[in-house]
Amino acid sequence: MSVSSRYREAWEGFWREAPDGQGAVFWDAAPAQTVALHLALFEPKLRDPGLQMVDLGCGNGTQTRFLADRFTHVVGADLSAAAVDHARQVDPAGQATYRVLDATDKTDVEALHAELGDANVYMRGVLHQADPDDRQPLIDGVATLVGERGHVFLVELAEAARPLLGALAQDPAGPPPKLAPVFRHGIAPGEVADDAVPEYLRAAGLTVLASGELPLLTTEFRADGARIELPSKWHIASRAS
Numbered sequence: 001m002s003v004s005s006r007y008r009e010a011w012e013g014f015w016r017e018a019p020d021g022q023g024a025v026f027w028d029a030a031p032a033q034t035v036a037l038h039l040a041l042f043e044p045k046l047r048d049p050g051l052q053m054v055d056l057g058c059g060n061g062t063q064t065r066f067l068a069d070r071f072t073h074v075v076g077a078d079l080s081a082a083a084v085d086h087a088r089q090v091d092p093a094g095q096a097t098y099r100v101l102d103a104t105d106k107t108d109v110e111a112l113h114a115e116l117g118d119a120n121v122y123m124r125g126v127l128h129q130a131d132p133d134d135r136q137p138l139i140d141g142v143a144t145l146v147g148e149r150g151h152v153f154l155v156e157l158a159e160a161a162r163p164l165l166g167a168l169a170q171d172p173a174g175p176p177p178k179l180a181p182v183f184r185h186g187i188a189p190g191e192v193a194d195d196a197v198p199e200y201l202r203a204a205g206l207t208v209l210a211s212g213e214l215p216l217l218t219t220e221f222r223a224d225g226a227r228i229e230l231p232s233k234w235h236i237a238s239r240a241s
Helices: 003-017 035-045 062-068 081-091 106-116 134-147 160-169 180-184 196-201
Strands: 052-056 076-080 097-100 119-124 152-155 207-221 229-238
Touching: 003 052, 003 081, 035 062, 035 152, 035 229, 052 106, 062 076, 062 119, 062 160, 062 196, 076 081, 076 180, 081 097, 081 196, 081 229, 134 152, 134 196, 152 207, 160 207, 160 229, 180 196, 196 207, 196 229
Parallel strands: 052 076, 052 119, 076 097, 119 152
Antiparallel strands: 152 229, 207 229
16 A cells, blocks of 8 residues: 555645755754653663654654764655655765655565664654544554664644634734645645544554653744744654564
């Protein structure tokens, strides 16, 4: 199975139009506000910190480069070739390596696992943007990358985020400038039930070790100057030891 051509083309269009520079797109908050907070929860759970770290859905690589400062081997992977091009352009020193990957494609994921071995996986805000039929195959792909020794940190928008995004989209003045391209390219976040996420993990053969809630900060602001924050839930999972 692989993602639909519509979904792939939507992301290619988005990233081809996306401006360069950290913070130029809606979810590209500074690492200190995102992955650093997640890593404080994730790193103590790692069975083997020396494994490859895969930033799945890396986009323009902002969080990937932060991970590369802390782990020896980091791979940023994304469905969109245009996103991977952005990531490579802002990482000329090659702190991390980047590649195009359809994580719902069993053959592609197995090939990457064969190359890297078991890996630790960081995935932020990818599942809720996938088509419903792709969600379990996506998590199955994560489980393949994790293998027997790795762990995954998965953070997704909570159900409560959807009405907040809906209100922003329907503002009489139009959606915030950085959110508008997301809707225009047809990749508006879908709704994933909060209790569905751990079930996807379990169905993929992973055991949920820890869960919690954190606000997911964006790079956009409301008319009153307040930063837009969205509720999110995180899970750490691995194969049973």
